[in-house]
Amino acid sequence: MRSYLRGQITGALREMGIALATPISFDTPRQADHGDLTTNVAMMAARQAGKRPRDLAAEILSRLQLDPALIAKCEVAGPGFINFTFTGTYYLRQLAELIGDGDQFGRSDAGRDKKAQVEFVSANPTGPLTVGHGRGAVYGDTIANLLEWTGHAVEREYYFNNAGRQMRILGDSVRLRYLDLLGESQPFPDDYYQGEYIRDIARHLKDAHGDALRTEPAEGRFKEEAESEIFADIKKTLKSLGIEFQSFYNEHWLYEQGKVAEAVEALRAHGLVYEQEGAVWFKTSALGGEKDKVIVKSSGEPTYRLPDIAYHREKFRRGYDLMIDVFGADHVATYPDVLAALKALDYDVTRIKVLIHQFVTILQEGEVVKMSTRKANFITLDELIAEVGADVVRYFFLMRTASSHLNFDLALAKKHSDENPVYYLQYAHARICSILRYAGTSGESTAIPPDLALLAAPAEIDLIKTLLLFPEMVESCAGAFEPHRLADYLQGVATAFHKFYHECRVVTEDAALTRARLALCRATRIVLRNGFTILGVSAPEQM
């Protein structure tokens, strides 16, 4: 419809000798009496045309030759909007298509032939995932879903580092707890991992090996066991949220395959590297940065920037059209240097989208809980899922824009979990299933095609119009990387359905009307289910 109207308006403008610099945009008006689709083209072009917006709109309107089977009404309104109202037959035809598309409704091929990679979570295996990781996990996974729905070939990747100082400390933390279990206590440093899970791992080692590991170094079996147990836990947690990765990328491989050294040489070849005081520096100042940064310490160890640069070079080599990095706000300072380096090396950095989500603040008994894996005073993602369920966790993290802080009052979430908005959505779905079950037992036949033209009540029309917005929502949410708008939209679908339910009894003596309304129920179920699939929440048949 949009392309049809765009063509018509473009033609009218051409007749008037106006060539618009920006594409003609359409919006779905906020208010119903403004029609089904609106464009501000007359206001955008008014200055150029040297006319007043309303006059220009009227002139454009007079030149349009619209198909009366599609457009019922078309008028100039407000400061110069052109509003279009579609015909009932147009809507009913769309509705029939929706039902025919079923679980494919809302998919598009906008990203056809495009390879996308979404990198998220990427937490090192030093402890259980926190609530903060959860937000990134759910957000990243849903972005990936949206890209899949818009036709991209998507790969979810988890990047991790199982070497380095933190992992050394992890291994030694386990070692000290193990010695503790053998009755050979040693002082436990403050900056070691304090969590109970460290004792659990130590206990597992003692159960399996007795005191045989007494002289084992921290980086041997202790680190190994810690890493493997913690990683298994992380994967289990993610799976409980319906998240699975196609690939786990170990930073170590970048060293093994010489990719880190290659990155240094590439930068050196561009004159962006120099040595000073035993360290290797990256000349970010030459790229507009404030000051140069160390990429290889005087100890010979690289800082995080260097492997990150090498990692992204590998991403480019692997041939993605779109590379998405999902970070928490605490990483906000880390990526500009990496992007600057890649840009200097002539990579097309517009293919990289860095998505930053702001922090989750946990309020427990009215107090802010500071999150630190090391101090173990965090609330684990597992605990949160156990408290409120995976659906609530996913939906809660998706309800808000990623760019705003998330306040999570744990006590409130536990207490009022029955009133969580996700139940409102799921209830609508369960209700539809119930109606369909009831209709089935009362002998309604699905063999006779429904006459959708019988759907004429305001609540019915309103529901139909809402349902038909779904594909557009999916596409715009995917394009903007904003899943929360889909969540908002589905609330609207549920509201429209509940209203319909109250105003229009579905199963009645009138067999033809019953068939039509059952069809509308099925259409609603399709949109809800498809929406749930993208958000990753379940679609219960009864509640």
Add this chain to the structure above:
RNA sequence: GGGCCCGUAGCUCAACUGGAUAGAGCAACAGCCUUCUAAGCUGUAGGUUGCGCGUUCGAUUCGCGCCGGGCUCACCA
């Protein structure tokens, strides 16, 4: 001090990326179940969009300056 994010109803948040009368959910108040699920529906109340300039047909949205909050500015990741 520099950078990023946020400030909207009592609370938690939206507002289709500059559109028309700023909307939902909780909480409050008043109604609706002998009928397909009341985890629902209807109505009422609640606002100087932190403050001030500017940009233009039009600003919650863009720019500048303040005020307040979060994160971040390592030879830690």
